[in-house]
């Protein structure tokens with residue numbers, strides 16, 4: 001059998017950056033700025049510029065940034081936040097962490113993202129905010145959801161954890177609502193050598209309070225203005241992210257090219273392929289195809305040495321952790337069908353054209 005094709009080839013990415021990463025990590029070892037420090041400050045400036053936002057606050061994970069976003073908006077017990085059931089669980093954790101209730105609305109079949117019409121129907125007098133996700137790196141329908149948010153006086157938080165550099169009508173996502181949160185988990189388009197996240201906003205007051213909340217609610221050492229958290233970004237992660245950010249533009253182009261090749265080669269198969277909406281440029285974090293025989297296709301690819309994954313096999317409203325919310329199967333049919341049919345194919349800058357050819361040949365053989 002030919003060489004296996006991993007679902008994600010992090011070792012190849014790290015090899016390609018190794019001298020620069022070694023130098024960046026050595027610099028942190030020399031200056032001993034392990035918690036925040038100059039490399040985190042520099043990365044915050046550079047990432048804000050990349051996103052075209054005024055403020056970026058580094059966190060120790062995307063989950064922490066989302067949690068703090070809820071606190072900044074004053075979301076708490078008795079409040080509801082509308083979000084998608086078809087996302088990574090950290091989106092709704094943020095809502096649960098502050099004692100509020102995640103209220104799910106179904107997604108659009110074409111983009112896997114929150115359906116604006118259904119968002120509007122989910123609003124109640126207790127709704128405080130809407131938190132859609134740019135899932136797989138594809139922007140959600142921002143204008144439609146922003147219009148509802150403005151009309152109903154609700155805050156909009158973007159979960160941009162998967163969408164570094166994606167654009168909506170030419171604007172970089174992450175600056176379209178009150179604030180946005182990014183993840184730098186190692187598997188993301190921009191990933192740390194460990195955990196990392198950021199809160200991005202154009203609002204100086206939100207940024208200042210986020211800086212305090214990530215550091216025990218403190219701006220002056222050993223004086224605490226409010227109950228805070230230890231959510232600081234590590235110095236080493238700031239240094240590593242600074243190295244990787246320089247490559248992000250070039251990586252994004254390669255991801256686009258890979259998506260285009262997949263879409264051309266797979267157009268003759270019965271798979272439902274991901275397509276960009278007219279308003280969107282996806283970050284192509286994932287390339288997710290759909291078919292009713294998804295499980296068989298996955299077994300076929302696995303057996304032939306091609307890694308693939310499921311994002312996500314069970315929507316959040318059917319997860320055990322949310323049983324108390326009282327949802328049942330059938331409540332969000334579009335999300336439930338997507339969960340049964342989705343299959344994420346390998347997509348990363350190091351994937352070669354030959355590997356894509358082999359993957360698509362295997363898929364054609366399956367059908």
Ligand SMILES: Cc1ncc(COP(=O)(O)O)c(C=O)c1O
Nearest residue numbers: 061062063088090091161183185
């Ligand atoms: C959509 C989404 N939201 C939130 C997160 C949480 O980010 P982290 O893993 O950095 O805490 C992730 C990634 O893991 C994600 O994919």
